[in-house]
Amino acid sequence: MNPASWRFRSARLAYNLLIHALIPIALLHFLWRSGREPGYRRHLDERLGAGPNPDPGPDLWIHAASLGEMRVAGILLDALCRKHPSLRIQLTTLTPAGRAEAERMRAAGLPVAVRYLPLDSPALLRHFIRRLKPGILVLIETELWPNLLWRIHRAGIPAVLVNGRLSPRLRNTYRRLQALYAPLLATLEWAAAQTPEDAEHLHSIGARKVAVTGNLKFDLPSGRNESALARAHFSGRWLWVAGSTHPGEEEQLLDVHRRLRDAHPEIRIQLLLAPRHPSRAPEILDQVGRAGLSAVLRSRLSASGSSEDVIVLDTLGELAGLYALADAAFVGGSLVDHGGQNPLEPIAADCPVIVGPDSRNFADMVRRLVADGAIVQIADAEGLRDVLEDLLLTPGHGAAMVHQAQRTIAANRGATARTLELLRPLLRSPGSAGQ
Known part of the structure; x- marks a missing residue:
């Protein structure tokens, strides 16, 4: 032809x-x-x-x-x-x-x-x-x-x-x-x-x-910090990020966070929730309230930081830097029928990474990372809660994931x-x- x-x-x-x-x-x-x-x-x-x-x-x-x-x-x-x-x-x-x-x-x-x-x-x-x-x-x-x-x-x-x-x-x-x-x-x-x-x-x-x-994404520079925020802006002892989330995921993630927080009141746990489209931030604030949690928009975060349960990211260009502040990260678009988002950005920030069952948009990459033990793929929200609890109580498991992820990235550069x-x-x- x-x-x-x-x-x-x-x-x-x-x-x-x-x-x-x-x-x-x-x-x-x-x-x-x-x-x-x-x-x-x-x-x-x-x-x-x-x-x-x-x-x-x-x-x-x-x-x-x-x-x-x-x-x-x-x-x-x-x-x-x-x-x-x-x-x-x-x-x-x-x-x-x-x-x-x-x-x-x-x-x-x-x-x-x-x-x-x-x-x-x-x-x-x-x-x-x-x-x-x-x-x-x-x-x-x-x-x-x-x-x-x-x-x-x-x-x-x-x-x-x-x-x-x-x-x-x-x-x-x-x-x-x-x-x-x-x-x-x-x-x-x-x-x-x-x-x-x-x-x-x-x-x-x-x-x-x-x-x-x-994949050029394996050549992403490590440890990028594009956020004006620092760890001191988050009062919690343990911070996890849910990045690039989509409609239908936030309700599940908020339920996971509430259950994790209630199970471990001795550890102040915070969630930074970053929707794929920041324009959805007001809608997500309403969801947080209905879940019985407190929240603040990142754009309204005071200079002294936040003690709220959830910080909702409503700005562009900061997520990569915020992953570097987190103790764990969930990559969105994967608990719903969307195909998943790129897991390499939080990996480049030396953060332990969890993805949901639907990772077809990055299928080859996710298969490779999971096979190497560099990330964890869960079947549902209950599995996400279990993995987060494991990382919370056994920090060495997260450190091992980060180490293996960096080896996998180096091998694929x-x-x-x-x-x-x-x-x-x-x-x-x-x-x-x-x-």
Whole structure:
């Protein structure tokens, strides 16, 4: 199958008819989301390819959908800019959380410009790409937008996929739409997959040159501290963090915390609860009250700290640093049908980690960590309570988990170096595109 085939042309026509019908709905969705997350209202013009003109001729254009993908981009950028300090880089994203992380990277001194990716309309992307004129497009993990791939190909700009992974849901989607995706994936210079299984699936749906480079997230720096809070802000003797939680989990976690606290009144135990979407913090405060516990929002925490049972995180960018203050961490999205969140962030903070039964989004990583004894996977909330109690009463078990986790991470590092080696032949002389 090739881009000239009638099947591809028909599939692209159908997709474009659908995407143009969905653009007004997408804009209304952003406005609706802005009621809880004001960031969705800001820079709305960029979603339509408008806003300030981008600086033309960046050496790299890196697109990362949201916070997790942008952190992967940050790992790559840190290494890339050490080797090539004069690079110019355009970052695009889809969410306010991704944009906030990109802005943090810029504030930290990385040579990046930041904006939202235009919606996947052929006209919007054609106009944006003509203005931007990047040297290379780097897509992070799963960002395979059909018109983005098509317009970048038509512009003669090489595109690559970094840290590629395909969840079971995405595999099924791409296979159903193979008439559209196979010719587009074939236009990639190469795709770097996290695992041999990901590589096999990428190849089966159309990617021609696929390499297994490993998971860039294993190269996350250890011990990062991005929070202004210190352990002294928490009056409890024992602190556990429930990070990146989703609806349906908080009630279970609060019940676990209440039972743990009541069983050990001699040990002052506190919970820092960090919803995946901080805009849900007021809703979670209500849940805490109904559970018979006291709570405070992190944004309202006094300088002297907190004695409440639960601190609800309602800020962005602090969770990684707060893991470093905790005695144990539960990684959310895994007690409900969501697929789980990335367990490596609390591991990098030297924190014992527990995940729930649904870890399909990071299945290979979790299997490896569980097999090594680096993390614990529980079957349900009752299992979570048992593991937390064990870590509470036997601190040596947590220390052993942390030690083994660091050994597992060390054994799986190197994806960054392998990815940079693939990128090296594509890197032009910095700044040449604008000449």
